[in-house]
Each structure stands twice: as C-alpha cells, then as structure tokens.
Amino acid sequence: MAPLQNARVLFNAIPADYPIPGETTVYDTSQTMDVENVSLNGGILIKVLLLSVDPYLRGRLRAAEIESYMPAFTLGQPLHSHGIGVVLRSEFPGVEAGTHVFGILLHQEYMIVASLESASAPGVAIANLEVIERNPRLDWSVYLGAAGMPGQTAFMGWWEYSEAKKVAFISTGAGSVGALVIQIAKQDGLKVIASAGTEEKVKFMKELGADVAFNYKSTDVRTVLAKEGPIDIFWDNVGGDTLDAAMEFANNHARFIECGQISGYNHGFQPMKNPGLIFGKCLHIHGFLLGYLRHKHLTAFSTEVMPKLISGELKYREDITRGLDKVGDVILAVQKGENTGKAIVRVADE
Template sequence: MVRNRSLRYVSHPEKGIEPAVHFKLVDDEIDLDNAPLNGGVLLKTLYVSSDPYIRYRMRDPEVQTFCPPIQLGDPVDNGGAGQVVRSEDPNFKPGDYVAGYLEFAEYSVYPGRIKHFYKRPLRKVQKLPNVPLSIYLGTLGMPGTTSYQGIKYFASGRLKTAKTIFVSGGAGPVGTFVIEYIKVLAPHIKVIASAGSPEKIKILKDVGADVAFNYRTEDTAKVLETHGPIDIYWDNVAGSTLDAAVKNSSTGGLIIACGAISQTSHDANSVVRNFDEVFKRSLTVHGFVVFQGESAVVVPKFHEEIIPLVAQGKITSREHRYHGLEEAGKALADVHSGGNTGKAVIVVAEE
C-alpha cells in the first residue's frame, strides 16, 4: 500500500476561491498491484492544470452552465498528464505517457468513478526532446487547442485583409498562443495585447506583440483609440475591456469571445455597457467553447499543425509551477488574481 493524496472540493464559493475554505487535502492508501481497474488503467499523475474556467465548475449542480460541476467531496479534476502504472486496456501498457482529464490525486484509475462529458478517452502523447510533458497542459493541451480552434475556424478568412488584432489577457497560455499563431499566419497584422503586470508586459513583447500595455495603469480605451481601429478582438476577459474594444472596432469587425474572467466571481462592476456598438458597427461576435460546437471541426488537425511549430520555436511555452498537491489550491486561486506568470501547472510527481 502507498499513500494516495488528493485535493477534494468541499464548499461552493460565492465569489472568489479561498483554498482553505473550498478545498481539503485527503490522504488515502492505494494498492498499486491489486486496485480494481475494471478494464481501465492505473495512472501515476505527473502534472495537473489550473485554468480559470474551473471556477465555473465550483457551483451547486442545480445551476446549469457550459461545463460540468465538481461534486462536493470529489477530487478536483482537470487536464493532466501522467504515466501508466498498470493496464487492463489493450491500447495502453505500463510506462506509456498519457494525457487526459485527470483527478488531482497522486494515483487514479481512468476512467474511474467520476464521469462527465469533459472526460474524453485517454490518449497517448509523444514525449518531445527537451520539452517537459506538461506542455500537454498548455501549448499542446486545452489552452492551445482553444486558441487554435478560435483562430482557425472564425478568423482564417479575415487574416488576409485585417490590419489589427487586440488580445486581452494576452500573457496567459491562450493569449500568448493567439499572438504567436497570428504572427505565423499573418505577420503583417499589428497585434495589440494587454496584461496586468510589468512581468507580463515583457511576456507580451517576447511573443511578438507590437503594442503591449498594462490595463491596470493605462486606459484601455485610449490605447485602442490610438492604435486601432480593431479588426479582430480576441476576448478573454469581457467587462470594461470588451466595452472599450467594441467602441474601437472597425466597421464589420470580428469579436471572438473565448472567456469572461472578469465575471467569474460575479463582480457587479464587470457589466458591458456599449453592446449597442455591435449593431452600429455591424460587428460579428462568435462565442465558443473548446472541443464543442461547429468550430471543433478543426481540432483533429491541431497536433499535426502545431507540434512542428513548437519544434521550430515559433510557438513557445511559459510555465508557473506549483510543487505538490499542497499548492494546488493556491494554483486554482492564482489564475483569478494574476498571481501566476505563465501557464499554471501543478507538479504532482517528477517525470
């Protein structure tokens, strides 16, 4: 028997995430040789991901929204990477590296007891030279896929004529991917990007943003007025930033609504006041959720196209690492306060 530590979800938040209130570390034991697999696999967890959308999962199950709730008492689960310890599935053997929707636990059986529509089949992943397996949580995982799906499906036809794109929340894994991918597909486009600290402004410049500004110290509307109009707006935050973007969009512009982090904690100040500009400027607004809807048709080509760009250094990765499940609650909270710089990755065990 060995220890199997997990992070359990124990209380619904009303606003922000408080790790000591909403999560609890639990130490169980597991028999690695005899734990029932029921046709599945036993995994050793190496990495799990912290992403802003998890806050939407932290709710009463009676509240309906785009993602499944986490049940009280269950381990938190999200995108992760691990290694097969034992298998009853003919598609996997011990030692295989895999990625999937993993529990925040040192060991778990996949697919196991927890089932929901985000928990897709486990997949083998390629271990790239000199690249940590955690890249499958960020650049080659859900954040990268999100960026690819949105740009490839909604913006491909506009990139030849567009002159300016604005990316809010630009220093996170979705934003940096969007910036670098745009520079690959359409290097003529001017990229404006916002973030909330000097360290993150440096990231924006490093990944190719032509105009990088701190929304905490500069007026977003004035920056966009100076450097716009905006032909494409990639929205990660909604709220007052979306207000400024629609007011400074070109006629016939495109808004890709990927996230609304300003509204995840039900902040009354995060309302949008200028939405009448959508009809005044004949704007097109496309909202989407990764792996879902008509835009997901492009996803099967994601790794085929992007792994070579990663190998060439054209799409890069930055991580903010949290060590051990003891730091997982902090990782889940930090992505809402700007406490992380780079993709938030929880290291459960070393590769």
Template sequence: MMRAVTLLRYGGPEVLQISQIPIPVPKPNEVLLKVHATALNRADLLQRRGFYPPPAGASDIIGLECAGEVAQSTRNWASGQRVMAILPGGGYAEYAAVKSDHLMPIPENLSYEEAAAIPEGWVTAYQLLFYIARGKAQEKVLVHAGASGVGTALIQLAKLKGLKVAVTCGSQEKIEFCKNLGADLAINYKTESFKQKVKEFGGADIVLDCIGANYFEDNLDAIRLDGRWVIYGTMGGHQVNQVSLRGMMGKRISLISTTLRNRSDEYKADLVGSFIDDGILDAFRNRVLKPIIYRTFPIEKIAEAHEIMEKNENSGKIVLKISN
C-alpha cells in the same frame, strides 16, 4: 486507488484536499493515462466555488488538461507512450480516462511539466483565433489578459501566422513579458486607455475577450469595420447595460460567444486533429513555439497554486506536478 484533489465543500482554496479514490475505468473509446502533470485554468477556480460544474458524464474532479503516459495499450496508443490531452474534468489526479481522439503525442523535447501547459490553453487559443475568429495574416488582433495562459498562447500563435497583436495587461512587468513574447503593442489597462491605444494601432480586426461586461463599450470603440469579437470569459462581469446595437450594426460586427469544455466529443476531436495537422506540435518540437510556465507546484501545494491564480500574480501557466 489513486490520489486526487477533491473538495471538502465549495469555497476558497482552503476547501481543496488530497484524497484516495478509485482509479477510473476507461470506456471502450477511452485511454487510461498515468498523469505526471496538469495545469491550472480559470475554470478550475469557478468549479471550486460551485459556479462551473462539469458536463454530464464527466469526472467531477477539477482539471481540464494533463500530460502523462498511456497506462494500458489500445488500438491507437501504446503502453508507456508519452501523451497530453484536453479533458472535461479529472486532471487533478494520478490517473485519468481520456477520449482516444482527444490525445496528442508529446514532442520529444518537452518535459511532462511543459506538455501539461499546452492542451487546454493552446487548443483554446487555436480555437478562438482560427476556428472561430478566422484570423488571417496581416490582420490585427486585440488579446485581453495577454499574460495569461491563453493569452501567451494567442500571442505566439498570432505571430506564427503573421498577425499583428495588441494585448492588455495589469503591470509593467507583464507588459515587458508580453512584448518579449512578440506582442506588437502592450497596454497597461490600469494606467492607459486601451481603446485609444488600439485605435492608434489602427483598430482591431479581431477582439478576443475574456473580460466581458467591463470592457464592452471600449471593445466596441476599438474594433474595426467587419470585425470579429469573440467572448470566451466574463472575468469583468456578465451583465451589460445600454448596449448600442446601432453601433455594432454600423461596424457590421460579428459578436460570438464560445466555450470549449461543453463542446461535443466530435468537435473536440476535430479541433485536436486540426491543431496537429496545422503543424502546431512541430512548432513546439522546433522551439518556434514554447509553453510558458510561471511556477510548478507539487500536488500537495494545490491550495497555494490556486491562491496565486486568484491574485492574478502569474504570467503564463501554473503547473501541478502529480507524480514522477
């Protein structure tokens, strides 16, 4: 048996509880991990409320990433090897069964807690910026929620590859935080017009948008000719009214929506492979890139961790320590 976070019912953070459940049995193409740490993602809050069920066949335990050690040797992974992984579910538990080719070795200089802050946020950011938006050096990218887990990864990846970065944030503290990470322009969306600031910046070749409906018209104004606009979240609503298709056509905008969780296993394996082959793990090893951790909580404090994320208090990732 193992400890895991389960739900009393759908609802607020108070529905999260620690339960004893069976250890998962890995399938032939899976590896059993002893999980030392995981991290929170916005999708976790939606799943807790019943709005984002796991894909068919995936664990119904919340958690899209983890870091730990291989519990049982396989052909490609040795027992005790330190690894981190993207998951379709199952991260909030002492053990997780993971697709073998969704694993990555943890750079030697990173702790389990630091490693837990990487897989979902950084692989998502890499997918958004390079797989989908095809970002190139010298282009300008607008990143919404710049201080989020994905946002902090996007800032660093964009600067690593020579792009210029504008971000939106909700406080002066987060503005300074994002500038210190390398953002060329940081805009407080509560006090300034981000579309005007981005237009003064020269416009955005790429918009990476986790807000959705509330920012639709301003994004349309801020994006440049032939821009790529990727929607990967709807924190600001999902219903858009009176969209100007002519405005989009006039700028020849590519509007793309995406998720990662319900992608095929083959797509995720290819993405993880590209993430490694592109030297991203080496950049962590050399401290050129760094996972940003806001706070670390023991598994027993899971409700408090969810409350902080719901209030948008965090800059960077909230990590959950599962075991020593």
C-alpha cells in the same frame, strides 16, 4: 509493498467570490491505495504526474443546480482537469505499464479507470483518455499548455473566426492562450495590441512580437485603443469594461472572438454598456468552445503549430508548482492573474 498514500483535492464549499484554499478546496490524505494488489477489473492504474489549472475551473466550483456549459464539481469529491499520467499496471489490451495518457484526470495521486474509452469515480464523470507520446524536444508539461488545450484553443479559434484584417487587440496576452494568439496574429501580418496586468507580462508580450503592449492596471485601455485603433479583431479573455472599450473602438464589421471573460468569474458578470454597437457597427461576435472545433482543425494544428513549438519558433512560458497540496493556491493565483505562463501542478515525478 505497504499501501501508499493517495492524497486528493476535494471540492469542499461553494465560494462567494474568489475560491479560498483550505475552504473551497481541501487537501485530503485520509485514503491509501495498495498499488501492487488493488483490483483493476480489466482497467488501468494511473499515477498522476501533471495537472492543468485553467481559468474555467472557477466556473465549476458552484452549486450543482446552476446550469452552465460544463457541470459543477461534486461537493466532497475530487476535482478533475486535464492532466498527464503514467500507467503503473494494466489489464487493458494494448496498453502496457509505462504508457503515458492524457485527458481528464482526478486531482489525486493514483486513479483506476476501466479503459481508455471511459472511466468513472463516485460523483464525477471522467472524459476519454488517450495514449500520448512525447517529442523528445518537448517536456510533458507542454502538452498541457502550448501543445495542448490552450494552444489548440488559440490556433483553432483564430483559424475559425479571425478572417485576419489589419489590427488585432488581444486581452490577457501573456496567458497560455493569448501568448499564442499574439504570435499567430503576427504571422498573419497584423498589427497587434495586447494587454496584461503586470510590467513583467508587458515585457513578455513585446518579446512575443506585440506591436503595442500595455498594463491595463496603469494605462487606460480607451487611451490606447483611441491612439492605436480602430481594431478589426478582438480576442476576448476578460470581458467586462475591456470588452466595452473594444466595442467602442472597433471598426465596422470587426470580429470579436469570445474565448473567456475572467473578470466575471468571481464577482459576477456586468452587462454590456452599449450593446447597440453590435448592430450599429455590424459586429461579428463569436463565442466558442474548443470541443466544437477540435475535430475540424486538429490535423492543421499538428502540421502548423507542433513543428514550430518543437523548433522553438513559437514561444511559451510555464508556471509550474510542485505538490498536489498546492492546487487550491494555484486555482486562486490563476483567478487573480498572478501566474506567469501556463499554470500547472506537478503532482509527482515518474
């Protein structure tokens, strides 16, 4: 067999605000790989099937010298994110061709890793991969969404910090994380207020069980919270003025679960308008990253969430785009809130 194209998506330029497809990231088809004969050096050859596109990727499209909780992508090198691939060839004991793996994968069609414990490529560090088996009632894509990092973020963050009371306000309630938080909060017996940016998403949040769902672009958040609050829990995915409003209409001792602040990813973060409310209302503000909770709550996620996903009790939506060349477009769509459900790029079929 002749060498196959091994297209890649490269980090090409640091964006000033929104990432620009074809400029911030570029689709490169200059490389090939002889998948039948390329040396594996004891490792495995993976065909990339699915890639997750999440809001946090925007934070990695920055200059390397700017510190953050995750390293910057390397200019001139492929992006990488959570993904699912299938092993085409293996020299690693116990891993056979046809095995599926989950973890951080390069945004390219084929990749070689030294083993499932560690892998590397020029200029990037690739996190551990793990063998994954699919429940026949779930598509592989679900393991990048409701059964994967977003679902685990929702469940584990809620379990760790919510101490459920009466009223919860969930921003980005139609997203891959927020949608599951709505359902978990309802299962805990809370009144749920949820916001999103389109009428279609408002309808979806109501289908998930939200008691009050509104479009923040056409309805003032303070008007809603004044009528439906005060709130005991705020699940924050957006920050900015929505966070300020939540603080204004929070009960004493309310709990703020800081999962993300997408309003600041492209145009900079705005300071809190009234930080004195933190001590004035004795607010509990918890920022978290999934990596610090996963070891603690993974078993509970497997027993509490997975059966409900398999049975259909817990609902989710996916927004799947076909083609590695569309990664840049999907990154931009996620930043602008144009996706409906978990954003995934299908690189290839098996």
